Amino acid sequence: MIEQKATNVTWHDGDITIDDRARLLGQRGATLWFTGLSGSGKSTVAVAVENALFQRGKLCYRLDGDNIRLGINKNLGFSAEDRTENIRRIGEIAKLFVDSGVIALSSFISPYRADRDKVRALHAESGFAFIEIFVDCSLAEAELRDPKGLYKKARAGEIKNFTGIDDPYEAPTAAEIHMHTDQMTLDEEVAVIIAYLEKQGFIV
Amino acid sequence: MIEQKATNVTWHDGDITIDDRARLLGQRGATLWFTGLSGSGKSTVAVAVENALFQRGKLCYRLDGDNIRLGINKNLGFSAEDRTENIRRIGEIAKLFVDSGVIALSSFISPYRADRDKVRALHAESGFAFIEIFVDCSLAEAELRDPKGLYKKARAGEIKNFTGIDDPYEAPTAAEIHMHTDQMTLDEEVAVIIAYLEKQGFIV
Secondary structure, X not given: OOOOOOOXXXXXXXXXXXXXXXXXXOEOOEEEEEEOOOOOOHHHHHHHHHHHHHHOOOOEEEEOHHHHHHHHOOOOOOOHHHHHHHHHXXXXXXXXXXXXXXXXXXXXXXXXXXXXXXXXXHHHHOOOOEEEEEEEOOHHHHHHHOOOOHHHHHHOOOXXXXXXXXXXOOOOOOOOEEEEOOOOOHHHHHHHHHXXXXXXXXEO | OOOOOOOOOOOOOOOOOHHHHHHHHOEOOEEEEEEOOOOOOHHHHHHHHHHHHHHOOOOEEEEOHHHHHHHHOOOOOOOHHHHHHHHHHHHHHHHHHHHHOOEEEXXXXXOXXXXXXXXXXXXXXXXXXXXXXXXXXXXHHHHHHOOOOHHHHHHOXXXXXXXXXXXXXXXXXXXXXXXXXXXXXXXXXXXXXHHHHHHOOOEO
């Protein structure tokens, strides 16, 4: 463990604010909301972006199936109602991270436009940044990759309500960042996102 | 916004870990779980601890009624089942913050021992620190303070199931820190907690 090196931290009598935490961390919190088909590369690019930001001394936290579906959302299934509640909770948790100064990277299929737009509205009402990143990959390509063998099972009828097969994926219409992962390298994808964060002043 | 000053951040190819984030922040994440009667001083001491830690360049985030009850837990009421789910979710969120490297300060009455112990177990299974802080204040003193006028309403029967009046408060039996807030100054309370965090190596 090393000592925090930031020296220009000013103290005031009262609650520590989001601006105080931004000064402490040298970054502004934001939610990077990766959405796309299973196998489109959401987690791959989220991991790579986190790595790139860490190299620059920035603090990120990834929300994904491992720490959400097995944790706070373990009491939710895959009914339409539960899917909506799943995304709502993830959106609220991402908001808390933004408020804490952390850059939250949310990596879920989040197939329904209405659910994503609700998370966007939740952020907007607090003045928090919601950056929707459409990880766009053709179904054919995603199915070819099939990293977890889920498409094969869905085609065989072993998994029901699988996004892209027998459940819809509603593509974003106004995502802040639209990446064609079947036409870009991972380095290019990361560069686009980092450039966006720099340009918008979330990182310096 | 200032630049992060930590220079000894090492990069490796793969997921950023809790140890990487600890190195970046110069602190280890932990949950400080303040429990006690309404009016016992939980939020007062949590705010003061956050302030003291911020002065030392440490990153904290407070979970309280404002950002939890009005956010992720807005679909929960005050039935026994909902109270349990309320505390479970807060525990899971605190865990995510610990994993991100942040010191989470949870400030809720959390009257039932079984619910608190479940949150402790959730942390233990991931090897995360759960520091229970019993903010102990006699009912008579809490009722005398009555900062929100809630005891008065509960005595008048206008609020039902109010902890300490017609709903039980189950005091911790093995809290890491036990503070008698009706016998200590706020500065003394903060000093006890900071000393604990130093001694256990969460902060340097």
